[in-house]
Amino acid sequence: MTGLRITVLPGDGIGPEVVAQALAVLDAVAPEVEVDVLDRVNATTFARTGAALTDDDLARIRASDALLLGAIGDPSVRSPDYARGVLLRLRFELDLYVNQRPAVLLHARLSPLRDPARRGIDCVIVRENTEGAYTGIGGTLRKWTPHETAIDADVSTYHGVSRVIEHAFRIARREVCVVDKANAVPFGGELWQRCWREAAGRHPGIATSHLYVDVAAMTLVSDPTRFDVVVASNAHGDILSDVAAAVAGGLGAAPSANLDPATGFGLYEPVHGSAPDIAGTGVANPLGAIASLAMLLADHGHEDQAQAIQTAxxxxxxxxxxxxxxxxxxxxxxxxxxxxAELA
Structure with missing residues (x-):
């Protein structure tokens, strides 16, 4: 349980505020963890130097066991190169192919659902994190003319789809629901369903189901207790995980992890983003960052401390x-x- 070393990127907006509180909790439960704070990766640095994440920054991150991130994004930076240069570079170069977002209702009063019997969401959205519609593959033809055509490719590979579905089965308690839009997007959809059937054959003790993404979204807001683990493509999982967070009481307390299960490395971050409208006001919710820290600790041999944080x-x-x-x-x-204080 000793020897854990983490890199911390406070980032932008409320990121430094919530990360500071997560580190205070870390000091209370596991003061032996070594922390390397990389506070130069932010919008201010990008605006001054044009560098989002340097090779030296990435080397420091690689030298650690895990990364805790506050938030990336600032309205003063209009170029998409900043966020892509940090978040997508980390995902692709570290091969963080799993985005894992648990959604658990912390208290009944936080649920937006009317029926008390259906409020108890306790599921995990597993999102493929390195393929899909967010690869940046595509282009524009006849730009700035009335005939402008923009194309974005939605990429699915057997390697990428099979490994993220396998991860979903490994963490499932009772069922994996695979979500796609195979009735309208047949080629990628067929690949997802074939990989799902193969994984189901390797895990006969786990129940399986399939939903189209529109039905899955509808079910998340009508009866989220229906789900255990949901696995979906990059874009579909992105949307469904935010829906699940809202049903669980809001983005403020929602944690997430970007993982390479093969190496054990993970990037852990609250879902809420940089929230520049409330930065500096002292009202940002630190629970998402603290819960993300708990996920990090649980994945790196500190299960008791992680459980204590969740209970607190x-x-x-x-x-x-x-x-x-x-x-x-x-x-x-x-x-x-x-x-x-609850930990004490």
Missing amino acids: IRSTVDKRRCTPDLGGALTTEQAAAAVI
Whole structure:
């Protein structure tokens, strides 16, 4: 349980605020963990130098066991090269092919659903993270004319699809639901369904189901208790994971992990993004960053500390010792202090 070394990218907006509180929690539960803070990777540096993530930055990240990220994005930077140069470079060069987002209802009052029997969402959205519609493959023909044509390719490979579906089966408790749009996108859809059937054959103890993405979205907001693990393509998983987070009470407390299960390396980050509209106001919810830290610890041999953090989070939310978005009145720092007090 010793020897864990993590790199931290505070990033932009509320990122540095919530990361500071996650590190305070880390110091309370596992002070022996070595932390390397890489605070030069941000929008200010990009605006000044044009560099999003340098080779030296990437080398420091590779030298660690995991990466904790606050948020990337600032309205002052209009170029997509910044976010792509950080997030997509990390995903592609570190081969973080799994995006894993648990969605768990922390308290019944946070659910937007009317029926109490269907509020208890407790599922994981597994999203393919290195293929699909976000590869940047495509182009524009006759740009700036009335006949402009823009093409983005949605890429699915047998290697990529089979390995992310295999991961979904490995973490499932009872069922894997594969989501696609094979009735309208037949070629990629057929590949996803074939890989799903092959994986199901290797895991006979796990139930399986299939939904088209529109039906899956509808079911997430009508009866999310139906799901255990959902696996989907990059774009579909991106949308469904945000829907699941909203059904679980909002983005503020939602964690995520970008993983390469083969190497064990992961990038852990809260789902909420940089939220520049509330940066510096002291109301940002730190629970997403703290829960992301718990995922990191659980994946790297600190299961007891991770479970203690999750229990403390639930307790603070139950007592309304949390930020306003979850029904409390605490500041960012106070909400993290409440978690630390529960740990004590």
